[in-house]
Amino acid sequence: MISTPVTPDLLRGASEIERTDAGLLPHRLPAWARAQSEDGQLAMSEAQPSGVRVVFRTAATVVELDALRTRVGYRDIPLRPDGVYDLRVDGRLVDQGSVDGGSVLLLDPVAGTSETQPGPVGTVRFAGLPGTDSVVEIWLPHTEITEVVGLRTEAPITPVDDDRPVWLHHGSSISHGSNAASPSTTWPALAAAAGGVELVNLGLGGSAMLDPFTARVLRDTPADLISVKIGINVVNADLMRRRAFGPAVHGFLDTIREGHPTAPLLVVSPILCPIHEDTPGPLAPDLSGSTIAFRATGDPADVAAGRLTLQVIREELARIVAERAAEDPNLYLLDGRELYGAADAERLPLPDRVHPDAETHALMGERFGAYAFGPGGPFS
Template sequence: MIDVPLSASLFHGGAELETVDGAVRLHRLPLPYRSREADGQLRLMESQPSGVRLVFGTRATTLELELRATRVAYKGLARERGAVDVTINGDLHGSHPLRYGNVLEIDMQTGGTASLAGEIDRVSVEELAPGDKHVEIWLPHNEQVDVVALRADAPVHPLRDERPVWVHHGSSISHGSNAATPLQIWPAVAARGAGVNLRNLGFGGSAVVDPFMARVIRDAPADAISVKLGINVVNLDAMRARSFVPAVHGFLDTIREGHPRTPLALVSPIFCGIHEETPGPGSFDVDELRAGRVRFVATGDPTRTREGVLTLEVIRDLLAQVVRDRAGDPHLHFISGLDLYGPEDAEEFPLPDGLHPDTATHELIARRFVGVAFAPGGSLRPAGSP
C-alpha cells in the first residue's frame, strides 16, 4: 500500500488544515476567527467537518483511511455515531460508522465534563473496480476528526472541482443534526442534486448574525450564497427586533462587499412548533432527560413579543421585510423556511427532539430547496447554468 501525502489539495469544502499529533485536523473557519471571535461552542462545531471531503482520482482497488475521532457524549444518553461515506464516480459505494475515538462526556445534571481517550478508527474500502475512478470520502459531519493516514494500492492524484461553488451558512440543522451520515445532511443532498460544489458553514448553535461570519462569506469564492438565520437567535434569546434587523442588514452589506452580484438567498427558519409563538431561551426538557431521551422546550414569555422579543413567526416577517427594503438588489432573494418544512409537514415528519429534523426530513428539505433555489428559474441558479 502507498502512503498518500495529506496535502491541502485533497480536501474540499473546508478552510484550513492543522497538524495535530502527526495527523491532519480539518477546520471550516480560518484561524483568526476561530481563535479570536469564536466561543467554545463554535470552536467545537467548526472542527466537525460537515461537508468536507477528500477528493481524488486513482486506479486503486483498495483504500484505507485512519481517523482519530473526538465526539461529544451526554452521560446516560445514547447518541448516534458519525460515519464516513464513500462515493465512486458519484455513486455511493459505502457508509462506514465510526466505532472508536475519544469522548468528551458531559454530565447534564452537574455540568461537569470528562475526557476519555480511545483508539483510532480504520476505514477499509475494498474490491473497487479496476480502472480510473473519481473518489470522494465524506468525513463525519458530527464529530471532530483528525485524519491520521490515507493509503491506496495505486497512486492517487488530486482533482479540481469545476462545478459552481455554493456557500451556505446556517444553524445545527444546516450542520446536519440528527441526519444519519454526512451525505444525508440536507446541504449535501441539495448540493449533489443541484450539481454544485458545497462549502457548508452550518454550525450547531452558532448562526447568530456574527459580523465575522459575514466576512468569512465575503472572502470565500462563491457562485451562489445562502444564509439561513433565525432559529439560534430565538433559542439563545440573543437579540431583540431592534438589534436583529440592522444586524442582518449589516451582515448582507458585508457579504456584498465581496460578492456584489452573486445570487444570494436569505432563508428564514423552518417550522419548529416550540418556538413559533414562544421565545427562547430554549432548554432541555428535564423530564425527558431523566427518561434518557433528548427533547427541547422553549422557556420564554410569549406576551413579550410587543417588547421586541423574538419568535420564529416574528423573525420570518422581519427577514422578509429586510429583503423588501433592499429591493434595489436584484440578486437578493427571500426563501421562506415554511416552504422547505411547514406546519403540515410536522404532522407527517415530526422533529424527533422538537428542534432537529431526522434523516427523512433532511431529504425533504433538500429536495424542496433545490426546487426553489437551483432548478431553472431558481433564486440561486448561477449565471450560465444550463
C-alpha cells in the same frame, strides 16, 4: 497498499487545515475567526467537518483511511451511534463505514462542564471499488471532530480539479446536519448534488448567531452562489431583541456583499419549529426521556416587548429582503416553511422538537434543490 500523505489539496470543504500531532484537522472557520469567540459550542461545531471530504482520482479497488475522532456526548445519556463515513464514487454513494477508538467529549448541559476522555486512532476500510479510473470522495462524519491521519490504496491516487460552481451556505445545526443519516445526506449536501455544484457548508450547530466574524468568513470565501439560513439560533439562545435583530441582519448582509457584490444571495428564514413559533427562547434541554430533547422556556407575552420568535424572525427577514432587493436584484428570500411546514410536521415531527430526521433532510434537500437550482430559481 500505497500510503499517500494526506495533504490539504486532497481535502475539500474546509476553510483551514490545522496540522496536529496526529494528522490534519479540518476547520470550517479560520483561526482568526475562532480567536474572536470563547464559545465552546462554536469551537466544537466548526471542527465537526460537515461537508468536508477527502477527494482524489484512482483506479484502486480498496481504500483505507486512518482517523482520530472525537465524539460528543451528554452525561447520563447514551452516546449517539458511531459517525458515518460516506464513500462516493463518481458521485454515487457506494459504501459507508465508521472508525473505532477515538476520544469522547462529554458535556454536562446542566452543570455547564465538559470532560475529554482520550482514545486511539481508528481505520475505516472500503473494498470493492470498481477498479477503473474514478473520482473517489470520502465524506467525513459531520457529527465527529476528525483528524485525518493516513490514507492507503492499492493503486496510485492523484488530486482532482473541480470546475463546478461553488455554493457557500451558512446556517444552524439543521444546516450542519443534525439527525441526518450521514454526511453526504444532510439536506445541503443533497441539494448540492441535485444542483451539480461544489458545497462549502458553513452550517454551525448552535452558532448561526449573525456573528460579524462569520460574515467576514463568508465575505472572504470564494463562491459563486451564497445562501444564509437565519433565525432559529437567535431565538433559542434568546440572543437579542427585535430592535437589534434588524440592524444585525443588515450588517451581516452588507459584509457578505463587500466580497460578493453581485453573486446570487439567498436568505432562508426558519423552517417550522412548533415550540418556537410563538414562544421565545431560551431553549433548555429536556432530560426526562432516554434521549435528549428540547423545550422553549420563554414567555409569549414578552413578544410585544421585543422578544423574538420564529414568526417575528420571518416577518423581519421578509421586510429586510424586500427593502434591500429594490437596489440588489440578486438578493432573494425563501420562506423556510417551504422546506418544512405545518403539513410536514404532522407526518414527520421533529424527533427532539428542533432538528429534522433523516427522511426530513432528504425532503428538504429535494425541495431546496428544485427551488434554488430549478428553472427560474435564484441559482439556476
